[in-house]
Amino acid sequence: MHRISIVGTSGSGKTTLARQISQLLDMPHVELDELHWEPNWVEVSDEEIRSRVKIALSGDRWVVDGNYSKVRDLVWGKADTVVFLDYAFSVVITRLFWRTMWRSFTQQQVCNGNRESLRKAFCDRDSILLWALQTYDKNRQQYPLLFQQPEYSHINFIHLRSPQATKNWLSVISHQLTVNS
Secondary structure, eight states: OOEEEEEESTTSOHHHHHHHHHHHHTOOEEEHHHHHEEGGGEEOOHHHHHHHHHHHTOSSOEEEEOOOGGGHHHHHHHOSEEEEEOOOHHHHHHHHHHHHHHHHHHTOBOSTTOBOOHHHHHHOTTOHHHHHHHHHHHHHHHHHHHHTOGGGTTSEEEEEOSHHHHHHHHHHHHHHHHHHO
8 A cells, every 4th residue: 555545425534544544654645625725715726636636646655535536537547545434424424513513613724724614514505514415425326336447447445334444444554564564
């Protein structure tokens, strides 16, 4: 595992897992949200994000998190491993709700100086909670089909269905590192 992509519905823990893998395997972590969003939640153009992703993934080792289909060919074209966090809807929406509440109240920066707000979360058409509702079933149907596409036959797909399965998988990786050291 030298080039890893983490995918899953918003709130599933992609960034958290990518950070853990980055530290465990001592490799750069690339957040697609950081490459996609400018300050004030301004989206970069498709050409710009593609350019940024090409640069970010120019190295031999990395872990990237995000679901941007507009750069999937770039990410998955180089990835040797894709991890799909496919948790129950109740897990995802609960995590996302509490994460959004925490970020809104603490004004924690999300990416490029952007911050979440209760207004944006509950009253905006671009609500992250609404986005999760709209994409949850789509992701669960889409990813298994993508895993079967011939252009991705070089990839080892890991389908994790619960936080405990993810914890166990990380534990195995950590154990393998210890044994091989």
